[in-house]
Amino acid sequence: MPAADIAAVYTFAPDSHQQELRRPLFVCSVSAGFPSPADDYIEGELDLNRLLVDNPPATFFVRVAGDSMTGAGIHHHDILVVDRSLAPTPGKVVIAVVDGELTVKRFCKDGDRLRLAAANPDYPDLVPAEESSVTIWGVVVHVIHSL
Numbered sequence: 001m002p003a004a005d006i007a008a009v010y011t012f013a014p015d016s017h018q019q020e021l022r023r024p025l026f027v028c029s030v031s032a033g034f035p036s037p038a039d040d041y042i043e044g045e046l047d048l049n050r051l052l053v054d055n056p057p058a059t060f061f062v063r064v065a066g067d068s069m070t071g072a073g074i075h076h077h078d079i080l081v082v083d084r085s086l087a088p089t090p091g092k093v094v095i096a097v098v099d100g101e102l103t104v105k106r107f108c109k110d111g112d113r114l115r116l117a118a119a120n121p122d123y124p125d126l127v128p129a130e131e132s133s134v135t136i137w138g139v140v141v142h143v144i145h146s147l
Contacts, residue, residue, distance in 0.1 A: 064076060064079075064080060069119045098133070103116065105125075
């Protein structure tokens with residue numbers, strides 16, 4: 001059964017010597033429809049670590065290999081920000097270990113039965129057998145991808 005493979009795992013390890021990476025954050029929004037006049041002032045600075053990582057000791061990054069989650073906006077080579085401190089709840093995208101293999105899928109419960117749903121009609125959902133070993137590593141909280 002095809003599953004999105006996880007290519008690499010990167011652990012977020014805060015370093016006391018780490019500098020914040022603050023970049024300007026503009027007050028105005030960027031129009032995705034008709035252009036609007038640009039405001040010429042900055043609201044403040046934005047640190048991507050603070051924006052993307054709520055719980056540093058429980059957060060890791062992982063790169064996606066495969067396309068079973070494209071319907072959820074997760075594409076091949078994207079980097080996922082995963083929080084291990086969050087409980088998996090139905091509808092959340094999770095990193096799971098099924099019989100020793102990592103996969104990214106949507107967490108679903110059908111009564112007492114676990115289902116890991118693909119977000120691409122070309123891939124079947126993963127319904128682990130009762131004798132399967134399943135561990136949820138964490139909940140995906142952000143997706144980072146290039147255009």
